[in-house]
Amino acid sequence: MRSPGQILVDVDRAKRVFSAGGAPTVALEKATCRVSVGDRIALVGQSGSGKSTLLHIMAGLDQPTFGTVKWPAFGAVGGLRSGKIGIAFQSQSLVGWLTAVENVALPLQLAGHGEDAHGNAHDALARFGLDHLSDKLPEELSGGQAQRISLVRATITNPPLFVADEPTGQLDRQTGKELVDMLFQWADENEVAVVVATHDLTIAERFRTIWTMQRGLLYPAVGEF
Ligand SMILES: Nc1ncnc2c1ncn2[C@@H]1O[C@H](COP(=O)(O)OP(=O)(O)O)[C@@H](O)[C@H]1O
Ligand SMILES: [Mg+2]
Numbered sequence: 167m168r169s170p171g172q173i174l175v176d177v178d179r180a181k182r183v184f185s186a187g188g189a190p191t192v193a194l195e196k197a198t199c200r201v202s203v204g205d206r207i208a209l210v211g212q213s214g215s216g217k218s219t220l221l222h223i224m225a226g227l228d229q230p231t232f233g234t235v236k237w238p239a240f241g242a243v244g245g246l247r248s249g250k251i252g253i254a255f256q257s258q259s260l261v262g263w264l265t266a267v268e269n270v271a272l273p274l275q276l277a278g279h280g281e282d283a284h285g286n287a288h289d290a291l292a293r294f295g296l297d298h299l300s301d302k303l304p305e306e307l308s309g310g311q312a313q314r315i316s317l318v319r320a321t322i323t324n325p326p327l328f329v330a331d332e333p334t335g336q337l338d339r340q341t342g343k344e345l346v347d348m349l350f351q352w353a354d355e356n357e358v359a360v361v362v363a364t365h366d367l368t369i370a371e372r373f374r375t376i377w378t379m380q381r382g383l384l385y386p387a388v389g390e391f
Contacts, residue, residue: 168203168357173238174327175201180230182219193219195382196233201327201359203239206350208370209363211379217363218256218331220384224361225253225329239326249277249323254316256331256363260304267291267300270319277323287322294318294348310336314345321352328353330362334369346372 182194194216201207201224209217222228223235226243237243240250252273260269271287274280291297296314304312317333333349334342346369353360362373370376378385 168326170202170204172203173200174203174240174359175199175224176236176238177220177224177230178234178236180220180223180233180235182216182223182228183231192382194223194230194384197384199377199384199386201361203326203357203359205359205361206353206374207359207361208373208376209361209379210365210367210370210376212365215379216382216384217379219382220379221253221329221331221361221363224327225251227253249273250325250327252320252323252325252328252358254313254320254328254330254333256335258304258309258312259316260307260312260319262304265301265303266296266307266315269304269315270322273319273322279323290318290322291315293352294321294345308336310341313337317345317349321349321358324356324358326358328358328360330360332363332365334364334366339368342366342369 177197177199179196179198180194181196184191184193197220211217223230267284267287270290271283274283274286288297288300291300294314296318299307299311313336317330320328334345337345364370
């Protein structure tokens with residue numbers, strides 16, 4: 167399942183046009199890219215350059231208007247549902263009436279692995295240094311804390327592919343650095359490919375691969391932005 171170099175996501179000339187309301191917006195221009203087992207990719211670019219759009223397409227949450235996205239290792243889009251791709255969203259996405267540990271346990275329960283979901287969720291929170299927040303409700307958390315809990319939730323199924331949208335956006339530099347350390351350690355131990363969108367170059371430069379986005383165009387190396 168996780169042989170080195172195996173392709174997890176294959177995006178071929180994917181274009182995304184949003185056309186609700188007024189003039190259409192081209193959020194993504196014919197992007198072609200692949201993510202393979204073991205990859206560490208930072209996706210950088212200004213706000214509005216198309217990072218979230220590309221991540222959502224890679225994760226199967228959105229479809230390209232033209233072009234294709236495939237998951238050779240997982241089968242069709244339905245195959246993604248059982249915890250194959252972990253997604254930490256940019257915006258707050260915790261379930262408001264569940265505690266932090268219950269939120270983290272949720273993907274395991276939805277995937278039918280409810281037996282020790284709570285124990286695993288506690289371990290996952292501890293691994294990211296957040297166990298002291300286990301019993302807090304989302305409304306009792308700061309924005310940065312809630313975002314880190316969402317990130318831990320996205321790791322809980324040990325997905326082959328992990329995608330995070332601006333995971334350090336609400337953190338100070340030191341906390342952001344520590345989060346990336348913990349994320350890499352988890353990903354190394356579990357052979358997880360990581361794709362992270364960020365506009366922070368000090369975060370991006372820690373990734374082996376940097377992709378740059380500019381006005382919907384995807385470039386494979388760092389450019390001016
Ligand atoms: N659901 C949507 N409806 C209309 N326009 C959108 C939508 N999502 C994103 N866009 C537009 O697409 C462009 C790229 O957005 P996005 O992918 O969120 O960029 P980034 O994540 O780099 O900030 C922006 O111009 C944004 O306004
Ligand atoms: Mg975004």
